[in-house]
Amino acid sequence: FRGAGEWEVKQLGEVCSFLKGKGLPKTAITPHGVAPCIHYGELFTDYGEVIRDTKSYTDSTNNCVKSEEEDVLMPTSDVTPNGLAKASCIKEKGVVLGGDILIIRANKQLAFGEFLSRYIRYKEQDVLRYVSGTTVFHLYSSSISKLKIALPELEEQQRIAACLSSLDEVINLQAQKLEALKQHKKGLMQQLFPAEGETTPRLRFPEFRDAGAWEVKRLGDVATIHKGKGVSKADISPDGALPCIRYGELYTYYGETIAEAVSRTDVPPSELVLSHANDVIIPASGETQEDIATASCVLHAGIALGGDLNIIRAPIDGVFLSYYLNGTKRRAIAQVAQGNSVVHLYPAQLGKLKISIPKPQEQQKIANCLSSLDEVIDLQAQKVEALKQHKKGLMQQIFPQEVA
Numbered sequence: 001f002r003g004a005g006e007w008e009v010k011q012l013g014e015v016c017s018f019l020k021g022k023g024l025p026k027t028a029i030t031p032h033g034v035a036p037c038i039h040y041g042e043l044f045t046d047y048g049e050v051i052r053d054t055k056s057y058t059d060s061t062n063n064c065v066k067s068e069e070e071d072v073l074m075p076t077s078d079v080t081p082n083g084l085a086k087a088s089c090i091k092e093k094g095v096v097l098g099g100d101i102l103i104i105r106a107n108k109q110l111a112f113g114e115f116l117s118r119y120i121r122y123k124e125q126d127v128l129r130y131v132s133g134t135t136v137f138h139l140y141s142s143s144i145s146k147l148k149i150a151l152p153e154l155e156e157q158q159r160i161a162a163c164l165s166s167l168d169e170v171i172n173l174q175a176q177k178l179e180a181l182k183q184h185k186k187g188l189m190q191q192l193f194p195a196e197g198e199t200t201p202r203l204r205f206p207e208f209r210d211a212g213a214w215e216v217k218r219l220g221d222v223a224t225i226h227k228g229k230g231v232s233k234a235d236i237s238p239d240g241a242l243p244c245i246r247y248g249e250l251y252t253y254y255g256e257t258i259a260e261a262v263s264r265t266d267v268p269p270s271e272l273v274l275s276h277a278n279d280v281i282i283p284a285s286g287e288t289q290e291d292i293a294t295a296s297c298v299l300h301a302g303i304a305l306g307g308d309l310n311i312i313r314a315p316i317d318g319v320f321l322s323y324y325l326n327g328t329k330r331r332a333i334a335q336v337a338q339g340n341s342v343v344h345l346y347p348a349q350l351g352k353l354k355i356s357i358p359k360p361q362e363q364q365k366i367a368n369c370l371s372s373l374d375e376v377i378d379l380q381a382q383k384v385e386a387l388k389q390h391k392k393g394l395m396q397q398i399f400p401q402e403v404a
Helices: 113-122 124-128 154-192 318-326 330-336 347-351 360-398
Strands: 008-011 016-020 035-038 056-058 071-075 088-090 101-106 131-133 137-139 148-151 215-218 224-227 242-245 263-265 279-283 296-298 309-313 354-357
Touching (some): 113 124, 113 148, 113 154, 224 347
Antiparallel strands (some): 224 309
């Protein structure tokens, strides 16, 4: 298409007609309904640029609005404006479309639905100019119809859509592989550590199969547990002299091991609690009892450990302990946490936690096994992210940057 000339600039309303979905409350959605359906809220969470298989069904088919193949669907209301730029092309005819769904139906001689859905998502900032509202935001067909788009010939539109679909397939397959690795890790952790109330794991390395039961101890009998100190959000400085960890970062940045802190501070070390290598940290407060059972082993000494962190210091392999606490001990930790709207976990409660401990060699073997698996997972996550960035860059090259 290099000699095909410039793309033609049109308003969306010149090449499309607009309809609205109808009805379909959540109560009308049933797993075994007679017709596939889409509730507008699913456009935010369940679907990307293309919808090949619907996830919901309904028996409410009277006076409904149904899809045509290659319709482009957009939500028409949301509490934030950004969500309204989520366009999805449906590949299935006859799907019941609920209220608050804007249906954009292309003139099939001029525009290809999948090309439009991808183009609209790419032009998110332009779409947002046509959103109105303050507390609740709306997207009306009378407004979005004025969106300027650049269209090549129909065949080029279809080739572009096919190219991006192929890349999406690669991304989805790699994302499925990532999820399979995470599930494998979860299942492996359930086997490598004793179930609650047991002292022997279901899966052991050959050299430890005759090593006998693990020794049961209270955590407080084998560890000292104390609290971190200071380091508020205001104390964080990108060029700070000292690496530091704040409790909220355990939920967002870290896994079972922390080799390098993401934050730094200039608070004097004398006013802080500094890590020892092998410390295990766990939040002292959180939103839910399940979330609070989030442990990480700090691999290096000299890192400032902020307030609202429980610090477990023990002659146990810290990496082993963090995997153990995040695995089969997660529910037991959740049960000793206290509070409703804000959940607290105190050293005294942690100290009563019963844990089973194998010999140091078996601790290290388990830690090394799970750490190696995490390396594979991290590499796979990087591969998925690299593919997503490649797609983003490709779209910047495929679609025109400015439409006059």
